Amino acid sequence: MILNEETKQSLLDLARNKGVYLEGNILKVIVPDDPQFSRYLEEARTRDASMRRKRLEITRQVQTQNLDLHEAHKKLEQALLEAENAKSAVEQDLSILQKKTQFRLMHRIVNLSLAVVASVGFISTAVYIFALSRNVDVEHIGTTWASLTGILLTNSFSILGTIMGVKYASERADKD
């Protein structure tokens, strides 16, 4: 491609006055036909190549940063996943610990209650037997022993019922 004199002059003026040069692939197809325009094209090509080299460098940097960013994102996702897993493991451990504590407490309460029931039952029965063996009037003691035994049995079943209820409720909560 050969440019006419007027176009060449306009391009030369533009370069001289404003420092603006042709750039891009058009520089590859223009054929210089005079020394001045040849120098202009040479300068334009040098500037274009320098600009493209800079852009290439920046694009490469962005590419590398992009790659790093992508890697960092992957690592972050992996770390998040690990944190989630750790969190659910801790939650599970905590739940087991809570249940263990509850069962220990229940065990203690039941043992204590049963000990009280058994002690009261044992003492009252011992007193009743003692009274019977001494041939003393056991009318009042007998009535009291009978009602006390009834109350103790009722309380024992009540404790057992409460334990079964709590157990059922815990199992159901686990299933839900």
Add this chain to the structure above:
Amino acid sequence: MLIDSILLVDDESLFHLVFEDACNLLDITLQLMTVTSTDEAEKLCQKWLNNDMKKPDCVFVDLNIIGSSVDGIELVRRINVNYGNGVVIGIISSSTDKKEISKATAAGAQFWIVKSDDIEPRLMKFKEDYEGYKNKTIPFKVYS
């Protein structure tokens, strides 16, 4: 030899810029068309068939193109079978998997350029060999 027009099929837009600047600095081509999927590339191929658009002289296809219905090798095969006929075509990929390379050869790829930071020397060698690819006088080559 300056290649009139090149089509680059690659999903990575940043690589389009790298490729464009490298081609410009090495005086490889006058016109570079870029698309980001094999589907877009096939639409262009359809235009070549209908004579709505001039066929590029050379096509560079990435191996794995995210968001495309087919991979790069299948596109190479389709271009060769359905649209190509005379187009110099090859793969440009960061992969050096021998299985993939042999699959590309079977699909009709004429070259394989390994994509990396230092792509200019490979493109320069390709430019030197281009005439041979055009005349089908040189065999398949890997630029790594």
